[in-house]
Amino acid sequence: MEQAIVLAGNPNSGKTTLFNALTGARQHVGNYPGVTVEKKQGTCLSEAGRFEVIDLPGTYSLTAYSLEEVVARDYIVNENPQMVVNIVDASNLERNLYLTVQFMEMGLPVCIALNMMDVAKKRGVKIDTEKLSQLLNIPVVPTVARTGKGKQELMKVIASQPSGPVKPLDISYGPDIDQALDGMEQIIESGGFLTHRYRARWVGLKFFENDQQIIELGQKQDEKIASKLAAVVEQTTKHLRSTLDTHPEGVIADQRYGYVNSLLRQGIIQIHQDENRLRLSDRIDRIAIHRLFGPLIMAAVLLGLYQFIFTYSGIPGGWLDLFFGWVSGLVDHTLPGGLFKSLLMSGIIDGVGGVLGFVPLIMFMFLGISFLEDSGYLARISFMLDRVFRMFGLHGGSVMAFIVSGGIAGGCAVPGVMATRTLKSPKERLATLLTVPFMNCGAKMPVFALLVAAFFEDNQAQVMLLITMISWMGALLVARLLRSTIIKGESTPFIMELPPYRLPTLKGLFIHTWERTRQYIKKAGTVILGISIVLWTMMTFPGLNDIETNEFEIQRGKITAGLGGTLLSTPSIKQQLLQVDVDQARAELKNSIAGRIGTSLEGITRFAGFDWRTNIALIGGFAAKEVVISTLGTAYSLGAVDPEETVSLAQRLKSDPGWTPLTAFSLILFTIFYAPCFVTVVCIARETGTWKWAVFSVVFNTCLAFAISAFFYQVGRFILV
Structure with missing residues (x-):
């Protein structure tokens, strides 16, 4: 019998790498029903059995601040999977366990895949996984998704877990919120308010966290009860502001982190490292994101990428040209003249064949982009360009939307437009989604490649770099124009976490490259x-x-x-x-x-x-x-x-x-x-x-x-x- 499990975790925790390690080529990509968020699912065949694996969107929280968080939460609630595998970055345990606590508060069956153990070890961090498992009362399995280490042990643990309800985790949020939650819980349970889907206490928490999705669902079911709960939240909020100068969302987050800290202080983590010694990623970043050298290195990387693409895609591209030329000649000598022959030769072979002739170029392009993405360098590009983007009225978070759209090469404007959802400012979001179509998406690349190969054969990489710079500068200037005229507003600050540098795996590169090439x-x-x-x-x-x-x-x-x-x-x-x-x-x-x-x-x-x-x-x-x-x-x-x-x-x-x-x-x-x-x-x-x-x-x-x-x-x- 096939069992369903979901992979969930913070961005950059190695979730997708583990998904690739578990499913290999037995996976497919689509969209969740009714939304444009990407859905990945595949089949894992292991000694413990056969599992259907769903890779949820990366998220830091289960409060509906973004569409990805709503999708992840709704899938877990509606599909009722056998196990939620929470991928936790062992080198950033405190921050990652914040999401784990939220899964446990929902009363979900959770298993922790303590990933990147090799990175933690290099940093001198030793984690007592058995003690962490005992304190949380959930399974904890150390893994290194990049190499596949621990994946068989993980599947055995999942298969051995008993089915049935799981006792939810209840955290104290201080006397004010706890007392209010007790009263809200009674109101919710007596009225059957959303209890067909969620725990009563959890619904009360979502009202305190101003979760718009839960509030709107509640108002549709029973507006009277929703108003009562909102009144309790308002009263408690006023009290917290007057006594502690804070708000419920901040208190709840502080208490969750406090719970995580109390666990980690019980001998879970041991650090054997000279604090003055810089990590490898930090040492590389001293040069890679330097104000002067960083942009020069970035330009050199992009030039090297284009040189790689045009140098190594030329030979297989020539083979495809010869193949379609041979097919066209065969049709020409076999079929008599007429409309059908013209349709085959001009409409299909020369039309579609002209596009398919660029498959090698697209494949090598995606290979290069996947390498930069998996290695962690794309995040550095976002960080470096933040200062530039703010000058043009955009946000540092806009950089990733530009890159996804083809800012380097070969993306797609559709996911680029959707990536703007992470921007909190509506005006920055609008300016970004209107300018991401200027990037060099995978559909434009064959046009550029054709013209560059025909008329700039001796300087193909340099011309492609020039095209990239023109698209970026054009997008930024248009953004500045829009932000100065019809979309006026202040820029918001940008905060991001730089993932550590990693050496991409051949398997991961192959899967990412093949997925995107197959779509093309x-x-x-x-x-x-x-x-x-x-x-x-x-x-x-x-x-x-x-x-x-x-x-x-x-x-x-x-x-x-x-x-x-x-x-x-x-x-x-x-x-x-x-x-x-x-x-x-x-x-x-x-x-x-x-x-x-x-x-x-x-x-x-x-x-x-x-x-x-x-x-x-x-x-x-x-x-x-x-x-x-x-x-x-x-x-x-x-x-x-x-x-x-x-x-x-x-x-x-x-x-x-x-x-x-x-x-x-x-x-x-x-x-x-x-x-x-x-x-x-x-x-x-x-x-x-x-x-x-x-x-x-x-x-x-x-x-x-x-x-x-x-x-x-x-x-x-x-x-x-």
Whole structure:
């Protein structure tokens, strides 16, 4: 029988690493029903049995201060798992046990996975796990998730725990709150107030902690009882303020930490270390986050990352280009001419194949990002950029939202927008979620990679670093503009905990890289395929009328008039006929629905250097940025009819007279700044609660992108003339 367990713990406690160690490749990622918080679950096969493992969002508390905390708490209450495995950082025991106490107050079956024992040992910290288990009256298993040490022992302990109700932990919160809780408990139990889901005393605590979710649930069930409880809280709050100059939330937190301290003082922790000796992470940070050297090191790291990506992804990328070229040639020689053949070659192979051709680049990019993330360096980037962000009216917490969106490379604006939930200031949150779409998400990366490879082949890493710097500076300047005009307000302070440096495991890197690469491939095989077919249809129909088609036939007749069949194969005649075919194919494309739309916009977009085919691609990019590549592939495939031509899209663009490095970089600038993809727009509307800001993002970003591209292109033309 499969048993369900959940992994819960503070961020940076090694929770996800333990999840990967337990489940390996037997895991999948989705979203919790009704919300956009990521849900990870997988299967653990061990000597103790088979377990369904759910990795809850990282949280410091079970009070509903953020959506992640609500999701974690609701899942535990509603799903009633066999065991809550609380991952505790052994090197930060006091802070981590605060969450453990809250699990025990809820009356949940809890087992502690005392993780990072190797880090604690290096710091000279020795923990008596048996005594800690006795004092808490719950199992405590030492683990090192990074190496998998202790995972079998953990599963055996979980399997051996008896089922049934667990006695909740009751902590004294001082005479004032305790007395009030006793009275509230009677009111709650007598009225059956939320007792079908929660303990009566725990509900009273949530009212004292101003937990809006519990308060709203209570008001919906019985507004009269909710008002009585609120009156008790208000009376107690007034008393605490007048006598102790404090508030209930502070008292409750102090008492929980006091309980944890009382445990740790009973010989749980022994420290054998010279207090003056700096930890390894601290010694590294003296240079890594130094005011002068830190930013230089960060720039070097990013340059090294791009150098790694372009150097090692080129060979497998070339293999994929050859493969899709071979498939296209096979289809061309096997199938007779017609719409079906055109759909396969131009709509699917050249469209989707153009996107899939960047899978090696995406894979190496995610590998590099996963290494920086798992090693703890990404957190240092957030810390260093906090001072810069405050200058532009943002918050240090905004940095991680930018990084998640692709601030370094290869993220996604959707989780970046959702990551702004951690920001307490509504105005900083709004300014952040409106600017995270400027980052270099994984959908934009193929566009950049294509243009950089075609026109800046000798300086690919340097140009990518320049693109990254432009996206960051553009986002910060726009944020400053918004915070100075329509989103005015003071900046709030930023406090964060820097995790220790760790050497990532190969298994963890593989899982993270594969998960993200698989999502990219899945998107190419579903969303991009569908959009490519729609755009191929728009670029194929209605085609030319009989009169226009007849004009091209007349041209062919003039070329072949009076010539014998044997002479038709001569290079000169063949080239003339091929040119007519190319002219006809381009005329058909230009006369299509998409061609007409692109041509109608050309009067404006020519100021930025974009022709009608580029316009078609950019319109498709409103749905998803990868479509820019697939649409360009389709457009240039429909316009090139030489059956022996199997060159890549990059080569086609490079050899096209309408494309220059100036045109390419203008398109890069436009791609950085123009409207977010459709899914991101929906996410912005959902997160802000209105479509007003979503529409603003589309219109403002597109106008800004065009203004920047047109200015750059016109200045560039003036200089080069």
